[in-house]
Each structure stands twice: as structure tokens, then as C-alpha cells.
Amino acid sequence: MTKLQEWLTAAGVLFAIWFCLVTNKVESNFVRENYNLVLYSPIIFVILFGLYALTVVLYRVYNFNDCEEAAVELQKEIQEAREGLTRLGFKFRENTN
Amino acid sequence: MQDPNRCLWIETTFLTYIPLVLVICNCISDMTGENISNSSNKYSILLPTYNEVENLPIIIYLLIKHMNESGFDYEIIVIDDGSPDGTNEAAIQLQKIYGKDKIILRPREKKLGLGTAYIHGIKHATGNFVVIMDADLSHHPKFITEFIKKQQSANFDVVSGTRYIGSGGVYGWDFKRKLVSRTANFITQLLLRPGATDLTGSFRLYKKDILEKLIKSCVSKGYVFQMEMIIRARQLNYSIGEVPITFVDRVYGESKLGGSEIIQFAKSLLYLFATT
Numbered sequence: 001m002t003k004l005q006e007w008l009t010a011a012g013v014l015f016a017i018w019f020c021l022v023t024n025k026v027e028s029n030f031v032r033e034n035y036n037l038v039l040y041s042p043i044i045f046v047i048l049f050g051l052y053a054l055t056v057v058l059y060r061v062y063n064f065n066d067c068e069e070a071a072v073e074l075q076k077e078i079q080e081a082r083e084g085l086t087r088l089g090f091k092f093r094e095n096t097n
Numbered sequence: 098m099q100d101p102n103r104c105l106w107i108e109t110t111f112l113t114y115i116p117l118v119l120v121i122c123n124c125i126s127d128m129t130g131e132n133i134s135n136s137s138n139k140y141s142i143l144l145p146t147y148n149e150v151e152n153l154p155i156i157i158y159l160l161i162k163h164m165n166e167s168g169f170d171y172e173i174i175v176i177d178d179g180s181p182d183g184t185n186e187a188a189i190q191l192q193k194i195y196g197k198d199k200i201i202l203r204p205r206e207k208k209l210g211l212g213t214a215y216i217h218g219i220k221h222a223t224g225n226f227v228v229i230m231d232a233d234l235s236h237h238p239k240f241i242t243e244f245i246k247k248q249q250s251a252n253f254d255v256v257s258g259t260r261y262i263g264s265g266g267v268y269g270w271d272f273k274r275k276l277v278s279r280t281a282n283f284i285t286q287l288l289l290r291p292g293a294t295d296l297t298g299s300f301r302l303y304k305k306d307i308l309e310k311l312i313k314s315c316v317s318k319g320y321v322f323q324m325e326m327i328i329r330a331r332q333l334n335y336s337i338g339e340v341p342i343t344f345v346d347r348v349y350g351e352s353k354l355g356g357s358e359i360i361q362f363a364k365s366l367l368y369l370f371a372t373t
Contacts, residue, residue: 002372004370007288061279070237070345085154
């Protein structure tokens with residue numbers, strides 16, 4: 001099963017349950033008492049998931065490591081490599097950016 | 098006078114031990130076999146290049162330094178796609194310095210895509226493992242040793258470097274770039290559940306035969322090719338290990354992330370979503 005099919009299956013099952021509840025195919029006191037909540041539950045779910053996604057993404061952006069040390073270390077190693085290569089007889093091009 | 102019962106007893110005891118002895122012998126030969134293959138592991142490092150005349154000498158110097166320190170057997174294969182800036186001439190100089198057994202040149206006439214570059218590169222690779230990395234210094238050679246150790250820890254088919262977990266990270270990215278990256282990553286994880294945290298990274302170690310199979314099963318071009326590789330690996334039930342890496346964005350030259358890259362990424366994501 002492809003990921004698309006998995007999503008369609010899950011969405012289909014959830015939609016069927018929701019549809020049965022809002023059209024009173026399944027009798028339930030809870031649905032009668034909270035009809036609006038059940039009716040708008042898909043929209044509520046989407047909004048809540050959106051908030052969750054936004055929070056997670058922003059949290060991860062904020063906590064994305066800035067590798068300052070790696071950059072400093074690399075600059076040192078570039079210098080070392082240039083010197084080392086020159087000693088080994090490597091000829092760098094004249095124009096260096 | 099010998100007791101016939103005693104003879105029988107010795108015989109049965111002896112017979113009972115035969116399978117055990119065989120099992121032990123097998124184990125010993127397995128262990129020695131493992132040791133032999135372990136010491137004969139060789140890592141072919143692929144460097145596809147296009148206009149990297151500034152970076153190539155540096156990356157090769159650092160690769161040689163770190164790989165020599167690590168003690169693993171290796172070779173570096175440079176696949177230059179006809180760079181007009183003289184990358185191949187620099188590579189020839191480097192080959193003269195370090196020797197033809199360490200630096201192997203497999204240039205091509207023109208730019209022909211990453212997948213074919215890897216195929217072209219490994220055609221004459223003598224290693225049983227292949228490391229792929231960018232030649233622009235954003236991937237540091239010191240992580241290769243960690244990849245190898247990770248691979249050996251559970252005999253992984255693929256080891257992927259990741260910027261997104263643990264001590265991994267990036268340098269030189271502004272807020273927008275990080276936001277795009279994290280958003281794309283979140284959506285991809287949600288839709289594809291790939292079993293790896295960094296899909297678009299291109300610093301990885303593969304078993305050679307598995308890399309060949311994966312490339313053959315991939316259809317996309319460009320940088321989304323890396324994402325498809327790891328998704329196909331999951332689809333084919335290959336094991337994937339991960340090592341946190343630091344990614345230092347291009348020191349020399351331009352790094353690109355524009356609207357067309359994002360559209361290309363979205364298209365590939367949907368394609369993989371519908372087909373895998």
C-alpha cells in the first residue's frame with residue numbers, strides 16, 4: 001500500500017464514523033448533547049493540528065544548532081590544508097576569489 | 098575384560114558431542130571469516146564536482162588527513178563533470194601528489210546528473226563500501242570515521258548523516274532558510290514516515306551493491322534524488338543508521354535555495370507520496 005492509499009484509507013474511515021454520527025445513523029446521547037461540537041470536529045481537528053505543526057516547526061527552528069565551532073575549526077583546517085598542500089608542491093590558482 | 102555397556106556409553110557420549118563440536122568449529126570459522134572481511138573493508142569516497150577548483154584541493158587534503166588517522170582502507174574517486182574552471186587540472190595535480198591508488202579520476206564531458214555520476218564513479222571502485230559527500234566543504238571528512246563505526250555497530254545497509262538530531266546542525270543559515278528546511282522536513286516526515294531524519298542531506302555511507310540497486314530504482318534528478326534514495330531504501334527494507342553531522346554552508350561559491358527548488362521538492366514529495 002502506498003502512503004497515499006494509507007492516508008485515504010484512514011481519512012475514509014474517520015469520515016465514515018463522523019458521517020454516521022452527524023446524520024444520527026448511530027444513536028448516542030453524547031452526540032445529541034454536543035451536536036455542534038461533533039459537527040465541527042473535523043475543522044477543530046485541522047486547526048488544532050495546524051497549531052501543533054506550527055509549534056513544533058518553530059520550536060525546531062529555534063533549537064536548530066548553529067555550529068559556530070565547526071565553522072571556526074573548518075577555517076583553521078582550510079588554512080592548514082593550504083599550507084600543507086603548498087609544501088607538497090601543489091600550485092593554487094593565482095586569483096583566489 | 099571390557100564391559101560392553103561401558104563401550105556403548107563412551108560411544109553414545111562421543112556421538113552426542115559430534116554436533117556440538119561441529120557447531121563450535123562453525124562458530125570459529127564464522128568469527129575468523131568476519132575478522133578477515135572486517136580488515137579487508139575498503140571505503141570508496143565519491144566526490145562529484147562541478148566548478149570546485151577552490152574546494153577540491155582542501156577537501157582532498159582533509160580527507161587524506163582524517164582517513165589516514167582513522168586507519169581504514171580507502172580511495173577517493175573524483176567525478177568532474179567538465180568544469181570550465183579547471184577543477185580537473187587541480188585533480189590531476191592532486192593525483193600526482195597522493196598517488197593513483199588513493200586518488201582516482203573519472204571525469205565526464207559535461208553535467209549529466211548525480212545518479213549517473215555515482216554509477217560512473219563506482220564502476221571502477223574497489224571498495225565494498227561507498228561514501229558520498231559534497232566537495233564544497235559543507236561536509237567534514239572527520240564524520241566518515243563515525244559513519245564507519247555506526248555501520249559496523251549493527252551492520253547497517255545505509256548510514257546517513259543528519260543535521261536534525263543530537264549534536265547535528267548547520268552554520269550560515271538565516272531564519273528563513275531554517276524555517277523552510279524545518280517545514281519541508283516536518284511535512285516530509287508526516288507524509289512519508291521515512292525512518293530517517295535527514296532526507297535531503299547528501300553525506301552518506303552505503304554498501305556498494307545496495308547503492309547500485311538504489312540508484313537503479315530512483316527516477317528523480319537534482320537534489321531531491323537524495324530524498325528518493327532514502328525513501329527507496331525504506332521501501333526495500335534496508336536498515337538505516339544515523340549519525341549527527343554539522344553542515345557548514347558553502348565557504349566558497351553560492352548556495353542556492355529559490356522558488357524553483359521548493360517547487361521541485363514539492364513535486365517529488367507528492368510523487369513519492371503517491372508511489373511508495
